[in-house]
Amino acid sequence: MKADALDAFRLDGKVAVITGAASGIGEATAELFAAAGAKVVCGDLDVEGAENTVKRIREDGGEATAQACNVTSRDEVEALVARAVDAYGGLDIIANIAGAMFPGLIEDLTDQDIDAGINLNLKGVLYGCQAAVKAMKDDGGGVILNISSGAIDLAYEGIGVYAFTKAAVAMLGRTMALEVGRYGIRVCTLAPGSTLTPFTTWRLHNDDGTLNQEAYDEFLDYARDLSPIGALGESIDQAYLMLYLASDAGKFATGNVFRSNGGQTTTF
């Protein structure tokens, strides 16, 4: 029988944990994985947002559950993975997506600024990796997906903590891929280019909290100008790459940083 070209991208019977699933890239990834057949555990600090993601997945006929999780807590990340094992019988995929911007010039950074960035963007991912390996190593392996950023390719003023924590995530993934390949675990890192989400507007608000439309439009023009195709990303663009890497279509992919970034890093 002729195979369907899309069979290799299906996730039927797979169990996936996704952090940052309340919004943006995590939300799109949770919905796409569920549409591809996975049972999805949606973790986020914003549990109401995660529950909304689950609601939409269920309305579309998918299977998902939400759990409050602050990824800066090792215990809460372990509990998130335990929820997948308890509810769905194991863990096949984890996508460590939760993260945030930490603005500030390097010369001004306090210990508090540095710790906050490391705790969320680096340790939050590391805890997810460690909890996943424990669940996967004696259970047939799996796939670990970590979010880095295009900020590891180009330096921008004023986002030093963000950039160096994301660079550390990329190296974490490469090292870990070497260490856990023997258990049948693949580790892939994504370095997204500018992707329209609530995160994109982090520095574009007025003092009263409303969006500064002029600054936002300027940012969009700037980001489009960086791309040879004049494009900005959408969350689904990152989710499609996640799906490729998580599924059998990506079974030869591990130990690398993968970029869906509109070519933003080719223009320099």
Ligand SMILES: NC(=O)c1ccc[n+]([C@@H]2O[C@H](COP(=O)([O-])OP(=O)(O)OC[C@H]3O[C@@H](n4cnc5c(N)ncnc54)[C@H](O)[C@@H]3O)[C@@H](O)[C@H]2O)c1
């Ligand atoms: N959007 C972009 O242009 C872009 C580019 C490169 C990398 N990224 C990375 O992609 C990831 C997702 O970003 P996004 O654009 O979807 O942003 P987003 O703000 O839409 O989503 C981030 C999610 O992480 C959650 N979160 C924040 N702190 C948390 C914590 N301590 N514990 C658990 N959840 C927490 C938030 O509640 C939110 O739901 C981030 O790691 C970001 O650095 C985004």
